[in-house]
Amino acid sequence: MTLNAFLFQALNGLSTASGLFFVAAGLSLIFGVTRIVNIAHGSLYMLGTYIAYSFATTYAGAPGFWGGIIATALIVGMFGALIEVVLLRRIYRAPELFQLLATFALVLVINDATLWFWGPQDLLGPRAPGLRDAIPILGRRLPSYDLFLIGIAPIVLLALHFTLAKTRLGRLVRAATQDREMVGALGVNQAMLFTAVFALGSLLAGLGGALQVAREPANLATDLIVIGDAFVVVVVGGMGSITGAYLAAIIIAEVKALCIALGVVDIAGISVNFTKFTLVAEFLVMAVVLIARPYGLLGKPQGAVRSVAEPEDPIRPAKWPLKILAGLTLAVLLALPLLARDEPYLLVLGIDVLIAVIFATSLHFIAGPGGLHSFGHAAYFGLGAYGAALLVKWLAAPMGLALIAAPIVALFGALLFGWFAVRLSGVYLAMLTLAFAQIVWALVFQWEALTGGSNGVVGVWPPPPFDGATVYFLLTLILAVAAVLLLRRLLFAPFGYAMRAGRDSPLRAEAIGIDVKRVHWLAFAIAGCVCGVAGGLFAFAKGSISPETIGVSRSIDGLVMVLLGGIQTLTGPVVGAVAFTTLQDTVMRQTEYWRALLGGIILLLVLAFPMGIAGAFRMFARRASS
Amino acid sequence: MSELEIKSLSKAFGGVHAVRDVSFAVGKGEFLAMIGPNGAGKSTCFNMINGQLRPDSGEILFEGRNLAGLHSRDVWRLGVGRTFQVAAVFGSMTVVENVQMALISHSHGIYKFWPAAASQHRERALELLAQVGMREAADRPSRELAYGDIKRIELAIALANDPRLLLMDEPTAGMAPRERNNLIALVKKLVVERGISVLFTEHSMDVVFAFADRIVVLARGHLIADGNAAEIRDNPQVREVYFGTGKTFAGQAS
Numbered sequence: 001m002t003l004n005a006f007l008f009q010a011l012n013g014l015s016t017a018s019g020l021f022f023v024a025a026g027l028s029l030i031f032g033v034t035r036i037v038n039i040a041h042g043s044l045y046m047l048g049t050y051i052a053y054s055f056a057t058t059y060a061g062a063p064g065f066w067g068g069i070i071a072t073a074l075i076v077g078m079f080g081a082l083i084e085v086v087l088l089r090r091i092y093r094a095p096e097l098f099q100l101l102a103t104f105a106l107v108l109v110i111n112d113a114t115l116w117f118w119g120p121q122d123l124l125g126p127r128a129p130g131l132r133d134a135i136p137i138l139g140r141r142l143p144s145y146d147l148f149l150i151g152i153a154p155i156v157l158l159a160l161h162f163t164l165a166k167t168r169l170g171r172l173v174r175a176a177t178q179d180r181e182m183v184g185a186l187g188v189n190q191a192m193l194f195t196a197v198f199a200l201g202s203l204l205a206g207l208g209g210a211l212q213v214a215r216e217p218a219n220l221a222t223d224l225i226v227i228g229d230a231f232v233v234v235v236v237g238g239m240g241s242i243t244g245a246y247l248a249a250i251i252i253a254e255v256k257a258l259c260i261a262l263g264v265v266d267i268a269g270i271s272v273n274f275t276k277f278t279l280v281a282e283f284l285v286m287a288v289v290l291i292a293r294p295y296g297l298l299g300k301p302q303g304a305v306r307s308v309a310e311p312e313d314p315i316r317p318a319k320w321p322l323k324i325l326a327g328l329t330l331a332v333l334l335a336l337p338l339l340a341r342d343e344p345y346l347l348v349l350g351i352d353v354l355i356a357v358i359f360a361t362s363l364h365f366i367a368g369p370g371g372l373h374s375f376g377h378a379a380y381f382g383l384g385a386y387g388a389a390l391l392v393k394w395l396a397a398p399m400g401l402a403l404i405a406a407p408i409v410a411l412f413g414a415l416l417f418g419w420f421a422v423r424l425s426g427v428y429l430a431m432l433t434l435a436f437a438q439i440v441w442a443l444v445f446q447w448e449a450l451t452g453g454s455n456g457v458v459g460v461w462p463p464p465p466f467d468g469a470t471v472y473f474l475l476t477l478i479l480a481v482a483a484v485l486l487l488r489r490l491l492f493a494p495f496g497y498a499m500r501a502g503r504d505s506p507l508r509a510e511a512i513g514i515d516v517k518r519v520h521w522l523a524f525a526i527a528g529c530v531c532g533v534a535g536g537l538f539a540f541a542k543g544s545i546s547p548e549t550i551g552v553s554r555s556i557d558g559l560v561m562v563l564l565g566g567i568q569t570l571t572g573p574v575v576g577a578v579a580f581t582t583l584q585d586t587v588m589r590q591t592e593y594w595r596a597l598l599g600g601i602i603l604l605l606v607l608a609f610p611m612g613i614a615g616a617f618r619m620f621a622r623r624a625s626s
Numbered sequence: 627m628s629e630l631e632i633k634s635l636s637k638a639f640g641g642v643h644a645v646r647d648v649s650f651a652v653g654k655g656e657f658l659a660m661i662g663p664n665g666a667g668k669s670t671c672f673n674m675i676n677g678q679l680r681p682d683s684g685e686i687l688f689e690g691r692n693l694a695g696l697h698s699r700d701v702w703r704l705g706v707g708r709t710f711q712v713a714a715v716f717g718s719m720t721v722v723e724n725v726q727m728a729l730i731s732h733s734h735g736i737y738k739f740w741p742a743a744a745s746q747h748r749e750r751a752l753e754l755l756a757q758v759g760m761r762e763a764a765d766r767p768s769r770e771l772a773y774g775d776i777k778r779i780e781l782a783i784a785l786a787n788d789p790r791l792l793l794m795d796e797p798t799a800g801m802a803p804r805e806r807n808n809l810i811a812l813v814k815k816l817v818v819e820r821g822i823s824v825l826f827t828e829h830s831m832d833v834v835f836a837f838a839d840r841i842v843v844l845a846r847g848h849l850i851a852d853g854n855a856a857e858i859r860d861n862p863q864v865r866e867v868y869f870g871t872g873k874t875f876a877g878q879a880s
Binding site: 313317492493497498500505507509510514515 | 710741744769
């Protein structure tokens, strides 16, 4: 590789950085003032590209293209304001986890709305009028539109900087970023301020997306890819810092460009294809920054988040009604193979439900009593599933060995990732766990030689006698019951109490000799390990495993199960997993727009039903008894 | 010999010198009050002694061992109990479970994964609760309690590791005057029985002058006085800090 090629890639990286900067700046601005991490910001970016495409193709020439870009930014900005007024205003005082889920629900709804309006195919816009040519530079030709993009990011940065430093809105934004309650106490109309900031942040995302129209096709997968990148940029740059976002966008884009420029390199006799590791490299940069500077390059430590959630009730051992109910449920499950003689699908559904129960219970273990709201629990599911499947594929391991290996592989992953994760809290923790899950996903997706890439690993079938649905169902049932009882026992043991102590009051816990980080780290590892069992069972149940089954959506599904059941109850995750999986396997498979349906369910949960199913039952039981 | 000896302790936050070259000692079994106006550096002192903050310089000798820079969990293991200015208890646990948690930790039982925590050290926890007058509320969720009662639970928690030194940051903040005297009288009784040394901060001068064996006064990060109640009352510097010199308004009054 020549130096010129290298510099050329660096320039290319700069033009990519500008799009990333727009999204990240908007995200950061909104978080600074409203303390909401808008996961739907990538969706606004995606909408920007689609809307700009429609303008550019409907109205020909420069007005359609350039005028369309400006109109798009304004439309997306107004759409953002609408979201703020209709949805976010209702959840500013809700627990963080609910806010994150609500904005994720928007991702699902917007994605399906886009699918409905524009269709599933990629849409490439026309080239930019006036900037169609390419400029010879460093012995290659760089599109002049890319140069335009390189130039526009610093201009917007300066404009934002000026707005924040000199205008009244800017002063209010800075004041609210420092102390939002104080700003409210001083008589500032917060509702207006929040709407304005949300509109501005959305406008930036829309602009970023619209500017990509001449460079990349509009694509339905953009939303999650962009938000993943934007998270990394914001975390690296520091929450709430616009300049930090610019700096981080450049660093991330350049690291990716470097990977592409390096290409295939021989290291100690092994040829490594660096172009395959762009995603991994990006998240490694973030991990390094978070270790050295936990609040990002230019970020400041966040003030303690004032907990708004009611402390939950003390946990009590199960009383007779619950024990009888659990016994009855178990009896029905044991009898299911008999009931399923005429309905073989019932057993397949049963296996799915039981695997979901293990997954959701292990997530609840850390998210509920541990207080660590992991947005990347799918990582340990994936490690378990791939650990088992790869053992079968490469070493022809028997199923028993593969199923033992699954939780061990997941345990090591959780020990590694958890060590970083427990050093953070709140939204930083959510973003870091999500990023780690993306690393696992990227590894299995990009490391084709080992994992089969997007095709996944196939032919992971259980040997006799487990090849029949009945026997495999019973195996899953035994493991699920064991996992649920084990985790429950841990919660009632001193370790589980110490874990809750660290969540309730880290200050007090440390002052009575509890090493909160170590306890939470261990809890994280235990949860990951148990989750690995679910992954292993899943691989053998389906006979295959592919990257798409271990993506972000599985992590979110887990959180929805936990919330649906009720995060403050110990039976919640079990109830939630059963309800959600049954719903998913029956209703949602019937419609093309299942994402929007799922989004609707999440919004309903967050807005109207925050205590979940088991929580509601408990409330009714208490009312009835008093 | 002193139980706790503070030598030239300093801490700055940015340009603000919160605590500057402070030295004093707490004798064995002594009930020592630290007073001073808001922002004098009392809580910063406490947080350095208890390990929440690392001092910029100086020594904190507890029974001859330097605590500076240790984690608060390690300070606790050496035999130092602590109550906080804003009471901190475990809201999702019952009253007795809060105390049990401290006892479990004291007996190195945190990493037990099988036995039920609710049955561990329950008798001893109930005893401690009886001593602070909270035996009746043992099985109530701690989040339901009034603030004064939570302060009592904190005291029971702080006594769980049989401390030889007790740090109490405004133990009576937010309590009614009568309740205040009761709580401090209770603390005094308990510590005299056990021979515990106590360092506490307090804004109520009635409490301080009635109960403290000795008083140190902090103002703007400096230690300005150290003596018994009578000496502190008559100290001109202390009077200036608390009441002003009268010079500020002299011009306008004439």
